[in-house]
Amino acid sequence: MTERLALLLWTNADNQFGNRVIKEEIKEALLKNDKPLAIAKIEEFLNKEKNTPLNIAITGETGAGKSTFINAFRGMDNRDEGAAPTGVTETTLENTPYPHPMYPNVTLWDLPGIGTTKFPADKYLELVGFEKFDFFIIISDTRFRENDVKLTQEIQKMKKRFYFVRSKIDNDVRAAERKKDFSKEKTLTKMRENCVQGLRGSGIQSPQVFLMSSFELHLYDFSQLYETLDRELPEHKRHALLRAMPNISLEIINKKKKAFKRRLYLLCAVSGGVAAVPLPGLSIVVDIALMVGAVTDYICGFGLDIKSLKRLSAISGVPYTDLLAVITSQLAAKKITRDLLLKVSAQLAVSAVFMVLEEVCRFIPIIGIPLSMGFSITTTYRLLNFILNQLAEDAQKVYEKALGLKASPQKLKK
Template identity: 70%
Template sequence: MEDKDDLYMEDIPGVKEALQNNDTAAAAAKIEKNLKQQNNIALNIAITGESGSGKSTFVNAFRGMSDDEDSLSAPTGVTETTLEVTPYPHPNYPNVMLWDLPGIGTTKFPAKKYLKLVGFQKFDFFIIISDTCFRENDVKLAQEIQKMKKNFYFVRSKIDNNMRAERRKKDFNKEETLKVIRDDCVQRLGGLGFESPQVFLVSSFELHLYDFNLLHETLDRELPSKKRDALLFVMPNINPEIIRKKKKTLKLRLYWLATLSAAGAAVPLPGLSIAVDAALLVGAVTHYVYAFGLDIPSLQRLSDRTGVSYTDLHAVIISPLAAAEITKELLQKVMTQVGRTASLIAAEEAFRFIPFIGIPVAMGLSFTTTYKVLNVILSELAEDAEKVFEKALGQ
């Protein structure tokens, strides 16, 4: 038996009462509204720092894009390329916006007026980036952000460059080198008057290395609960643990998706439940595919970033739903391959028209079918995501 925490996400206000009063239409409306709200929670992330620190490259990496991919990428270069406050939506989840901010301390954006000029109110948190050492402007910015009761995080970028240079030394030690870089950043920030700073060492070209995962864990811990899922689903699959977190979070929603399906079975109209389930499943499975980065554009972007061909990445995928357009027809085909699903659907349709006992039985069958199908699909897509991750990174 599955643990209760694996079946239920937080209660949706009014749903239990509506179900107890046999008002399935009201229950369905509340569930559907809640699920839509969850998938559209806005998250605005500000990326800032001095010019040339690698802000735009970090924005692109966070969104799973290459610097030179296309017009959707943030422009990069050896000179200051961000001249305005520029929003970059995540390609799969436009509710998550990364804002590439102009370098602090430029003529147009002086340090003293920086937060006001960039419109700090709209941002959920700030990531302050430096590619060498954090300077006085970075500390001033952090202190001003702190006064505004916003969160900020110091990211030391281009760590891959430092590591390549240090590897030439005879006595190179990876962990010791990273410790020296981190300690130097912390000491410099302390010397500028900043107390107990936490610094994350990041390579935008190798997010699976160094501190990017630690940065995500910190953000996940400090963000409001309603914002955490929005962040999680846009996170690049930098390790298997990220994939498992996505699977667990998506699984928490299965109970309400199945309940919504059961509500459709409560109305005695021919074919209505099947129509409700089809639309429900298309939306849910599309979300799964996007979250795991298994849609065609995401796989192509991963290929561009890692140098592993799209064909090789696709070859390890098992689920027919990955790298495919999710349609009702495709889902119906997949559902027939899940044990006893077809017979359960047929039984549900038959029971709906039996007086008195028919509707409750049909609702139970609809709940069971939807939960079972989505659970199987979710598990298969999570497994494919791990295989793609391993292939992309040559593990």
Template identity: 60%
Template sequence: MESGQWTEDIKKALENNDQALAVKRVQEYLDKENNTPINVAVTGESGSGKSTFVNAFRGINNEDEGAAPTGCVETTTEATPYPHPNYPNVTLWDLPAIGRFPVDKYLKLVGFKRFDFFIIISATRFRENDVKLAQEIQRMKKKFYFVHSKIDNDIYHEKRCQRSKFNAERTLKQIRDNCIQGLQRQGVESPQVFPVSSFHLHLYDFTLLGDTFEGELPAHKKHALLLAMPNISLEVIDKKKKAFHAQIKYYAMLSAGVAAAPVPGLSAAVDVGVLVSVVTQYVNGFGLDVLSLQRLADSTHVPHDELIATIVSPLAAVKITPGLVLKVLSQCAGTAALMAAEEGSRFTPILGIPAAMSLSFISTYRALNYFLDTLAEDAQRVFIKALGLDTSV
């Protein structure tokens, strides 16, 4: 069911005074949006950088707890799942090296059907085994993407060789084109190749890779994968903000549906519970939780205290609790007044419940917009500080 149909079902339920059905439909929609499972297969030959890519995509460092083991020799002997630390519905699978088994047996061994798409990684040129795997995946009508890893090493060596004649963009294009032409010569139709560095995701083609996922995945899977993506650019942060914003009306509808129950205090309790849950999603999605900020400090070598100093919202880098949310809300006089008016209106004969529903919708909508705006701005400031970007240009 598409989001538009869900919205129509919710509206009809509310028009028919069936608040229980409206709440049920809203919850179903939000569960589908936020808990859609995504399984990404990452494969390639030994030493291609598969495990490092898996860790980088999940926003963690190679030394962190739960990281995929890395090394100069093949460290993966079977398909191993690595859930995203903040979005466990998104799982990257580190697969054994290509070439240890015939392609058809390899796909059966790793469980081909469970994967949404494949990322085939090589640190040099793509070889016969990569091509055979891609052709078999294509035959089974699933998506795959070629990732040329460790591109920063190639760029560094080219820079040393060319010196004054070196041009980074031209070199990157040459490497990409050479990979594409090599794959075409081996019979791959319209190959997509993305040179990336797992240690510098904001550079090279990782952003383009993310854009390609966005264009080719179903809407609900695209949403889930976007939120799990690391903040590699200000554009990604803005896309996350828009994705979060698109859901606010549904949380407001959920609040309005609960407000119809003639139980004093119930709506306020549910509203606060919803706000805590959603704000936690915002904090995790923008990488403003404690662990993500520490990992960012470690990977960029920007002191943790300096990253924290750029944050304005009291909701970032802390545990989100009902008390904290209410404290922040109390500073938003308009929203706090609406919540108080909602509780008072339910005791008004005949029109009390409809008024309470309307006030609940408005107060939840305003509160989530406020939280989202402030946390998105914090995410942008942290990103700029971590990468030392000059915003004056």
């Protein structure tokens, strides 16, 4: 890596997150040799997009499967602590938030039913506080009814986005299988068309209907729902959604990997910028802190932390030890620490050598700092890129193991 590349990465980070944060707060802390403050400011800078709030409103009649959908989206079993309570006898009387267990900035809200005395249709959105929701998901386990249509009309007036989810599709498919001329594809097409035609007949233009089973998110239309949201949400909200998405397809795992890869370039920019500060030993301290945060983020995002793997085991019925058996990375299902990363780095001899060269070059007149920046960027990139590729491959293998699939011939993109 050359000084020009280091400065280019730094400039890109500048353009995306603002000169003031990077050049004033972070650099000032570094120049004062205030390591704790520097690390805290850098983490604040990198966590900016991680903390973007995403509020998803879930509404529908009692028994439609709202709670089960909320739990499935959050990667939770209905019996888990903190899960939304299920059962047809419960009626939501007020907005109930259910934060994602790994990404609390993403919250699914169980809303009260529309059309009651307390929540009349024409006042519903005002009473539930529509302005805080990014979009609405309207769930029904049969056909969409008059109250669903009234709610949609009110949402349209407020210029918010909404999506229809026809739930419990697995039950309908099993019932249809008893017919002699059963065709799964035709059955699903007919169900979707019936929902769309019913909504159009009620005055809803171009309704988007997604067929779904909360117990089998990898089947039916959950992936299509995600793709639609990914197209229609603002960019900063898309990232929050992607991070919280369960790994229900190879495509989603690939999207997460690409998002982490983009973030890796910003980490390299910060690494190069820190290396430019003429304080021996500071760059390695900060680089390790950055990498601990990044790798922890990879593990949580790919669902390879202990809690996520145990939840997946409970939901899929595949023993936890069997899921661990397909994982090759020594970082998965571990608490990421400085010592653990240094151990991995030592095993990658080239990265370890670059760390040493970075500090040695710092004492060379004139060209020393540019060389240190290049070695710092190279070390950060090589180590994190290696870890990212390995964890992404592990996420694919865990996904296939949980679903009882054969190893996919499709490779994750580098």
